[in-house]
Amino acid sequence: MDNKVNPIEQTPEENLNDMLAGCFKPAGLTRNEIVQICTDCINVADYTIGLMTIADMIVDTLSDTEFAREVYKKAEGVVHDIGDYYFLGMSILKKLQDVEWGMELLYKAEVIADENPDAVEYMFLAEVILESTSDKKRSIDLYRRAEVLAIEFDEIQMLADSVFKNLKDREWGQKLLEKAIEKANENPNSHDYWSLAEMCFIYTGDKVRSRELYEVSEKWANSKEEYELLAVSVKDHLHDFEWYRELKKKLNEVA
Secondary structure: OHHHOOHHHOOHHHHHHHHHHOOOOOOOOOHHHHHHHHHHHHHHOOOHHHHHHHHHHHHHHHOOHHHHHHHHHHHHHOOOOHHHHHHHHHHHHHHHOOHHHHHHHHHHHHHHHHHOOOHHHHHHHHHHHHHHHOOHHHHHHHHHHHHHHOOOHHHHHHHHHHHHHHHOOHHHHHHHHHHHHHHHHHOOOHHHHHHHHHHHHHHHOOHHHHHHHHHHHHHHOOOHHHHHHHHHHHHHOOOOHHHHHHHHHHHHHOO
């Protein structure tokens, strides 16, 4: 075992924490030992994510979907927020391939989101559904709801990034990117413009527009960290070594 940790000698709470941290090591354990450890962990887990993690472990190490199903049921029984529905639905779709049950949980998450509409919640749900079911039509509907609600810079930027990355919709992503730039103009700071320049370069390849945004970012830069981010970006993305040297000089001049 890594670091000489023996799960057999640990408490259920310690093993559960290892499972949650992704560092539980079942190698070298017998099937019966793994079953016993999982059973003991179930007895101390009283929240959805803990139980879901144990169920995931049962599928991954024992390939026992019936045992796992029982634990997922327990996890569903103690759901208390929208995030629990998200993650449990994803797990059931991925580990059990139970589309009906998984989608039922994601639908419940959507109902909760509708009760208190939030741009980030809709965006996250759209990502989950697209990743778990490839239901692009439903995801687009949720992204559109998110767009209506996105008013803060962080919300608009996150939405633009998600649309670019997950929907591969360049036109819509660019529209959101420009909206994020307009929002950044209301409260300008170096990091926001730098992050927008990064997004522009990565998703559109538009070096001219990226350069413009990096230039605005430099205008507002006043810390070593900001100059360092800019220097690395103009070197790696724009291959502008003269500008890179100028930024490194300014970085060294900052108190």
